[in-house]
Amino acid sequence: MSGQRHATMVAAATLALTLTPLIGIFEGVGWTVPVLLTITVIATAGSLIRAAGRGQGLQTVAMCAGLLVVLTAGFGDGTALLFIIPLPATFEHFGVLASEGVAGIVTEAPPVAAEGGILFLTLLGIGLVAVLHDMFVVGLRTPALAGLTLLTMYLVPVSVAPDATAWFWFILPAVSYLWLLADDNLRRVSAFGHRFTGTGQLVSQKFPSPMARTARWSALGFIVLTLVSLTVVPTNTSGFIDRVAEDWEGGGDAGLGDVNPWAQLSGSLNRPEEVDVLRVSTDDPSPPYLRMHVLDELDSDGFGPNDYDDHQSLDLEEAEGETFTADIENLRMEAPVVPVYGTPVDLSIDGNWDRDADTGVIIGDNSDMGDVEEYTLTYTDQEPDAETLANADGMDPSDERWEANTEHPEVAEVSSHVDEALGDADTVHEKVLAVYKYLSIGNGFRYSLETTEAGNDEAIVDFLETKEGYCQQYAAAMAWMLREADVAARVVIGMSQGSRDGDEWVLTSHDYHAWVEVYYDGPGWVMYDPTPSAGVPGAVSTPWATEPAPEGEPTQEPDATADPSEAPSDATPSAEGGPTAGAEQPTDSPSLQGAEDGSEGGSGFNPAWLLLLIVAALPFLPALARGLLRRRRLDPARLTAKTAWDEVLDLALDYGVGLSDSLTPRQAAGVLGQAAPGAREAATVLGSAMARHRYSPSGADPTGLADAVRDLHTELDKNAEPRRRYQAMFWPASLLAKASAKQAEESARLARRSARATDRVRSAVRRPRRSNSRKDRSVTGRP
Amino acid sequence: MTFESSPGQPPQAPVPLSPQEFKATAEGILTNVEWVIEGKSHTIKLAIAVMLAEGHLLLEDVPGVGKTQLAKALARSVDCSVRRIQFTPDLLPSDVTGVSIFDPEKRDFVFKPGAIFGNLILGDEINRASPKTQAALLECMEERQVTVDGNTYKLRSPFMVIATQNPVEMEGTYPLPEAQRDRFAARLAIGYPDINAELALLDRREEYNPLDALRPVADAEMIVRMIAAARAVHLAPELKRYVVDLVAATRTNPQVRLGASPRATLQLLRCTQVLAAMDGRDFALPDDVQQLAVPVLAHRLIPTTETTMGGGDTKAIVSDILRHVPVVSNPGRY
Incomplete structure (x- = not known):
């Protein structure tokens, strides 16, 4: 019994050790307390039931109950009876928490605060894993399987936040797995009595076995080899090694801390429920996009944010053009940058803010938008006309910014797409329009949120091939292609126009957006939005992004793009069904897209529930498989004495009736008859039928055998102890036996094969040896 | 006469x-x-x-x-x-x-x-x-x-x-x-x-x-x-295999110096046939074989000296073999 308690403790401890990689994805270490409490409660529940001598089924139930109690106590929020007994209302509350948690996981970039829904999901997940883990290690004594649970725990941080998971976090889970195996093995060996060395000396339990020395050394060798090969083998992006290298250099993203604008963007867009972020009241009839981040550092990982290391004090200059004023109320934005319209002329805001000269981004000097409740912005709106742009040159290659804004990795696929897009475009504006047109719906590109959120080279190539993506891919692809065509371009992330709410504009989490800025000599950075406006709620039109008439009369061109000022009132059904969707309806936009986007972005099917459903169905799978097997055997079309007898043998196995291999069918029937006295006759019938089937030339008549099997099954079930009955139902031994028999057969086959191979090698190596054939050593022998 | x-x-x-x-x-x-x-x-x-x-x-x-x-x-x-x-x-x-x-x-x-x-x-x-x-x-x-x-x-x-x-x-x-x-x-x-x-x-x-x-x-x-x-009693291939397995087991048993001969196999099968026929069957069963194994096989075995000294006899050895030889020699089936 104490051995089991020890094993329980080891199981709990190893699981706790495996949780260390989670440190990277949560803020602080406060979350460890409830997690460790959960593991402890589950381990204790399992251990107590075990100590009472109850079976695995009851242990699992008790552990699950323990988990439920912990969750109820922690998250019941007053809905439970006596704080720990969950009522229906508690489960409803859990459902709300779970969906909140899922939303949080989707939107927030690590490290996240461990509270509310996220903590609930974490505890639930860890609790279920703890139950499985305890079952594998202590109940079923299959610690090797526990590797799966440990791996599951390790995969969570790795997949959620590869950035935050360093390679060395793998060490503790690995060590704990080895501990688990070693401990179990020690227990197993000690069960036989003493441990011996190879030469027959006794070894105390406290000392490592000398016989395992080879194993230890080879394990160490493998680990070293793995680590060495990992550092040598080249991998592509987002890989393990990149992280290793980064951590090694002690680096991290400078300037922006842990915020990844891309992750924030895709997280916000994928968020199932829409939340309001900003509320704007402005005198601008159609405000442009709100700029937040500028991403101009392009490498094979895609566009990365500017370092913003060109801080200048917030002395804003007057700019030409019409000025507007906007009062912006911050509802729930947290960012190190201030979202601004166009070119800010005046900004009144709390906190210390600098302006990055290169990008025009207003960046916080230890200030964060989270601390700002509202601010007032005066800005000029940029409205270049197509003709000016058509005549303007691009950035001068001697410009010091040239390098930073045209740099790009060489990817052959992208180049070929650019060649295809450009055609004979010559001027900067022609190139821009060519690429813009290339990415349009007319060329088969479709808006879809259902793509990877990566913006690296592979994702861009994928996007260009599959022609499906959302603003991230559109913007990155356009900027990249322009750079490929020697046009200075960069990606901007911010928010679209939002939707009109009376006199105000409301910007929600679904209004996050990415677009492109192209540099023209003269007008400066000009924005382009390659994303189809149907996919962007609150899209703003860019009239200059149309082909200027060859004669140079852009104003007379009958253009589908109306005056932006009219756009907001022109409500078109859009993805979100909001009143002010795309200002311009692309002429060839299929309405299907809107529907698709709705299903992607809206609160639709939650994958977490599917996962829960699968987890809940798992325990019933063996019973289902066993039932199907029985039904197939007793199917009248293929029923023979043999199939009936196979079923009888499996039933015997399930109900723990020991039938030795050396029993004849009649003797086996006799044993079964003793185990199920009510079905003695049925057993005899089955045994005789099998004997006839196997040994008589005339075979056996299968009529009535199915009924006999059912009788036997009923009687066996009736005579079995409850524990045995449930085990036969949910964890039938015959299924396990089949699996292990198959495995044994397989390993025997492998062993035979390797033995044959060894023999061949030996016989090939062995040379014919003739005695006394050496010349210099003549046989002297006796005189 | x-x-x-x-x-x-x-x-x-x-x-x-x-x-x-x-x-x-x-x-x-x-x-x-x-x-x-x-x-x-x-x-x-x-x-x-x-x-x-x-x-x-x-x-x-x-x-x-x-x-x-x-x-x-x-x-x-x-x-x-x-x-x-x-x-x-x-x-x-x-x-x-x-x-x-x-x-x-x-x-x-x-x-x-x-x-x-x-x-x-x-x-x-x-x-x-x-x-x-x-x-x-x-x-x-x-x-x-x-x-x-x-x-x-x-x-x-x-x-x-x-x-x-x-x-x-x-x-x-x-x-x-x-x-x-x-x-x-x-x-x-x-x-x-x-x-x-x-x-x-x-x-x-x-x-x-x-x-x-x-x-x-x-x-x-x-x-x-x-x-x-x-x-004329029918002997199924599985049954013959079982008899051969039994006899072979006497030859590999560590307690036995000399196992049963092929003649023993033949006679065991013939007696099996008779026993089946006496039961009114036209086919033999392993149950018949098991009844006969000790009388037919035991007297032919020579136990090792250790077995004799330890008080073991060949009847016990054959009974033991009967308990361990599978009736059907296919692994994974009874």
């Missing part, structure tokens, strides 16, 4: 019995013999099986438990001749086989048949005779013919030797060599009757010897037909 001189005509193919007739006749013999030997039906059944499998029987038991009675009752029941040879150290081979004597009237040698010319031969205390005499008997058993002075004489059919040995009194005996023990299809022990059977025995024998009251239920011809019928 009639006997055929070699070369005899090929015997006419006997007409086999149906399984029902076989079962009825066998049960008749069994009831008859049981009338004389009370409470030993299983042993008697096996003895009949050995007879119908054309084998010979070695009865190893203490005196007075009914070895001779068994042989006599068997012989009476099937209406055939029974001869008894009391083996002593001075018994000569010619006493067993017969001898050619000069007949002054005919001026020629005339063959005087020995005790072996009968249907059922009871060889009492076979281990008291000299090895030479034993060898003469065993040769007849195997070949079912006698060769004297260059003439070969065929023995009768059915022909069965029931030899007895006293396992207790070993002084001045010549124990049968293993090779010769192998000639016996089975070794049986009758054993003491239980109390009720012994009481019944007393009651019955108060007035007369029950042996005298026995009426034959079959004749020699019937026995020949039964032998033929038994040979």
Whole structure:
């Protein structure tokens, strides 16, 4: 019994050790307390039931109950009876928490605060894993399987936040797995009595076995080899090694801390429920996009944010053009940058803010938008006309910014797409329009949120091939292609126009957006939005992004793009069904897209529930498989004495009736008859039928055998102890036996094969040896 | 006394019995013999099986438990001749086989048949005779013919030797060599009757010897037909495999110095057939094999010295083998 308690403790401890990689994805270490409490409660529940001598089924139930109690106590929020007994209302509350948690996981970039829904999901997940883990290690004594649970725990941080998971976090889970195996093995060996060395000396339990020395050394060798090969083998992006290298250099993203604008963007867009972020009241009839981040550092990982290391004090200059004023109320934005319209002329805001000269981004000097409740912005709106742009040159290659804004990795696929897009475009504006047109719906590109959120080279190539993506891919692809065509371009992330709410504009989490800025000599950075406006709620039109008439009369061109000022009132059904969707309806936009986007972005099917459903169905799978097997055997079309007898043998196995291999069918029937006295006759019938089937030339008549099997099954079930009955139902031994028999057969086959191979090698190596054939050593022998 | 001189005509193919007739006749013999030997039906059944499998029987038991009675009752029941040879150290081979004597009237040698010319031969205390005499008997058993002075004489059919040995009194005996023990299809022990059977025995024998009251239920011809019928019993491949596995297991068993011979395999299968037929079946079952394995195999094994010193005997070894050899040799199935 104490051995089991020890094993329980080891199981709990190893699981706790495996949780260390989670440190990277949560803020602080406060979350460890409830997690460790959960593991402890589950381990204790399992251990107590075990100590009472109850079976695995009851242990699992008790552990699950323990988990439920912990969750109820922690998250019941007053809905439970006596704080720990969950009522229906508690489960409803859990459902709300779970969906909140899922939303949080989707939107927030690590490290996240461990509270509310996220903590609930974490505890639930860890609790279920703890139950499985305890079952594998202590109940079923299959610690090797526990590797799966440990791996599951390790995969969570790795997949959620590869950035935050360093390679060395793998060490503790690995060590704990080895501990688990070693401990179990020690227990197993000690069960036989003493441990011996190879030469027959006794070894105390406290000392490592000398016989395992080879194993230890080879394990160490493998680990070293793995680590060495990992550092040598080249991998592509987002890989393990990149992280290793980064951590090694002690680096991290400078300037922006842990915020990844891309992750924030895709997280916000994928968020199932829409939340309001900003509320704007402005005198601008159609405000442009709100700029937040500028991403101009392009490498094979895609566009990365500017370092913003060109801080200048917030002395804003007057700019030409019409000025507007906007009062912006911050509802729930947290960012190190201030979202601004166009070119800010005046900004009144709390906190210390600098302006990055290169990008025009207003960046916080230890200030964060989270601390700002509202601010007032005066800005000029940029409205270049197509003709000016058509005549303007691009950035001068001697410009010091040239390098930073045209740099790009060489990817052959992208180049070929650019060649295809450009055609004979010559001027900067022609190139821009060519690429813009290339990415349009007319060329088969479709808006879809259902793509990877990566913006690296592979994702861009994928996007260009599959022609499906959302603003991230559109913007990155356009900027990249322009750079490929020697046009200075960069990606901007911010928010679209939002939707009109009376006199105000409301910007929600679904209004996050990415677009492109192209540099023209003269007008400066000009924005382009390659994303189809149907996919962007609150899209703003860019009239200059149309082909200027060859004669140079852009104003007379009958253009589908109306005056932006009219756009907001022109409500078109859009993805979100909001009143002010795309200002311009692309002429060839299929309405299907809107529907698709709705299903992607809206609160639709939650994958977490599917996962829960699968987890809940798992325990019933063996019973289902066993039932199907029985039904197939007793199917009248293929029923023979043999199939009936196979079923009888499996039933015997399930109900723990020991039938030795050396029993004849009649003797086996006799044993079964003793185990199920009510079905003695049925057993005899089955045994005789099998004997006839196997040994008589005339075979056996299968009529009535199915009924006999059912009788036997009923009687066996009736005579079995409850524990045995449930085990036969949910964890039938015959299924396990089949699996292990198959495995044994397989390993025997492998062993035979390797033995044959060894023999061949030996016989090939062995040379014919003739005695006394050496010349210099003549046989002297006796005189 | 009639006997055929070699070369005899090929015997006419006997007409086999149906399984029902076989079962009825066998049960008749069994009831008859049981009338004389009370409470030993299983042993008697096996003895009949050995007879119908054309084998010979070695009865190893203490005196007075009914070895001779068994042989006599068997012989009476099937209406055939029974001869008894009391083996002593001075018994000569010619006493067993017969001898050619000069007949002054005919001026020629005339063959005087020995005790072996009968249907059922009871060889009492076979281990008291000299090895030479034993060898003469065993040769007849195997070949079912006698060769004297260059003439070969065929023995009768059915022909069965029931030899007895006293396992207790070993002084001045010549124990049968293993090779010769192998000639016996089975070794049986009758054993003491239980109390009720012994009481019944007393009651019955108060007035007369029950042996005298026995009426034959079959004749020699019937026995020949039964032998033929038994040979036709179906042996499934799985069953043959099981028998071979069993015999092979005696050869690899670490407690055994010498395992059973292929002859043992053959005889085990033939006895199995008879047992199946006695049960009214036209196919044999492993259950039949298991009943016969100890009597047919145990006496042929030579245990290692360690086993003998440890008090183990070959019956236990065969029982152990029966417990461990799978009935169907395919792994993963029973």
